Amino acid sequence: MQSPHTGIRMCLPLFAATIGTMTTPAERASAVAFAQQSCALESLTPSSAVIAAAGRYERGDLSTDRLLSEGSAESVADKILVRTILLIERGWPFSGDLQELRAIHQGLFTGVYDDAGTLRTGDTTKGKNARSSNPEAFFPAGLIETGAANISRELAEKRNLKCLDRADFVNALAHIYDELGYLHPFVGGNAMVLRIFASRLSHDAGWDLDWGTVDAASYKNAKHSAYNGDTSAFERLFGTIIRPANPTRSFLIAGWDQGPAH
Template identity: 30%
Template sequence: MAKYTGAKDVYPDTGVLVNKLGITQADDLDFMEKEIVAPKLLKLQLYPVRGLFDDKHLKKIHRYLFEDLYGFAGTYRTVDIAKGNTRFANAYFIADNVKELTKAMKQMNATNRDIFSKEMADFFAYLNHIHPFREGNGRTNREFTRQIGLNFGYELDWTKIDRDTYMNASIKSIHDETAMEPIFQRVITAEEPNLQIKTKHTNRMKQGIKNKGYGL
């Protein structure tokens, strides 16, 4: 959490984001994030957040995952942020950037795994560079891309990739949109799309998270 030192939305002298639990120690907040968010990610396997694979859908996923932790859950960041030498997209342009990206995503070529992996790697790289949320971008982006894959008839299994391999590729993708391609080659579980997978996901979305405004 030290990366937030000096920001206005952190507890003084801690670098820890203001949160609903009042936690001021970075390790404690990291632990509680995992305790709260991990079960929600599992629940989404059966009951995905309903949406149209657009900017609103992305925000609803973030809101569902992080609403117990942060007041900003489900809303785009309003401050510019950076990690190391990498600066992410200007906060002012986030809304337009995400709308343009998700609109283009719906035209992706999903003919086979090789082609779809390239398309998804490109999409992920741009979404990663936008980094639309103050915290929780990685988990939100992975869940969003998992649901996108299902909508195109592909299952994505993120457990096939270890954390370090994923993180290294994710960091590289900021400057090289092909960096995530080997990752998607591994997490996409089939050579070709399966209509039954898409239909199953559509039916699950109809029964998805209906409370607290997560339905369409």
């Protein structure tokens, strides 16, 4: 059975920047809201203790170093929430390639999983999905670097999705998002990495994504459909959460009402 993604090609923009250290309440509020929504989309429930600590961080009453010590040391959800906030504050290199994906993964999952920032080495499938018997359910592990380079070339040819009308941008982003999902460079945590990368890519192309309006069921359905070769659900999803980029605020957004991060 031929994979619906056989023609995978892709390319990522080459930037040498990072998110700057957050100093305003609006920036911290944006980071906390995005981190909480990212956990919710993966059905992760942080403890009330770490949620309260995130609130103190948001108000400026708690440093990120102190935030790291809050919550349960055994709770994956607590760790990921805090690591997401920490990643947003400290930033990562915007290299626009596989190294950027690895940097995001390492930032999110250091201290959570032993393989943070490490590419998977074994082929994997979609669990109990009907196509799980297909050894090519995700991109072959031995070709991940080649696949990522191909995606980078495609994005470069498309000018990193810049200067596109709304409809064209939505379609192009859904395609790239699907290709990155199929690439599946890590054993776990791919979706969380991809949402952050897509938000950064979109912002640099002139659009912001508001993940705050997305529910876990809709996101899961879009992933399932794309996995089987139909990106229309992602097109509809992105079509409802984009608006022209606001250069004064963080691009990791879960609620427009947070306001500009001046």
